[in-house]
Amino acid sequence: MGMAEPNANLISSDKVEGTSVFDVRGDKIGEIEHLMIDRVSGMVRYAIMTFGGFLGFGESEYPLPWKAFRYDTNLGGYVANVTEEQLRNAPEFNEDSWRDRDWETRLHKNYGSAPYWEDATTMRDPFPRY
């Protein structure tokens, strides 16, 4: 999609729930339950997935780093670049996890994603190295 084209990818925050998630082979494995958004920067940081029985993961919620997803316009959903092993090894999650930077660090490490707060530091670097 060219940047000069109308943006068909805008979605309301209250309608993002239920978007399909596929594995890297293109098989549907679950859905987006909701997103976690940084209300200061306006950037999505996590997507919380449910598997609904796929892969035997039951109804639990699995938060994944935003960077583990790629939106596929043909599939009309997200491709999650994660393995079953990563999902099974994910650090335990509860509502307090969102205020636990150590948990966030372990989660990103588990899924092989660079922590988003390191991006922000780089972007704000007052002495960039050219």
Place this chain on the structure above:
Amino acid sequence: MGMAEPNANLISSDKVEGTSVFDVRGDKIGEIEHLMIDRVSGMVRYAIMTFGGFLGFGESEYPLPWKAFRYDTNLGGYVANVTEEQLRNAPEFNEDSWRDRDWETRLHKNYGSAPYWEDATTMRDPFPRY
């Protein structure tokens, strides 16, 4: 808030509705109805405000460019850097507006915000000028 601190600003996409919006003097003028998110980049592009009678704007929805807002942690809500005149001059809005780049351009111009798709072009510049 330091970037090494736990992030207290993460909010669920299904809970962002109802966040207070203040004017630049700190007076509450309305609420966030919902956000419009780019599902490819994961960036919030618009916040849709309702005034609930404030300033005589009734119950209509007013989409504003995301950049017109600043989150104020002390107020616990967004400060909207817009004037009554800008709100009254805003281009007419309907559900098709989200697929109308011309409407998006007029909206950003009305509120004096640089269009987000120009940011993206700059960020993706393959020949950056140092």
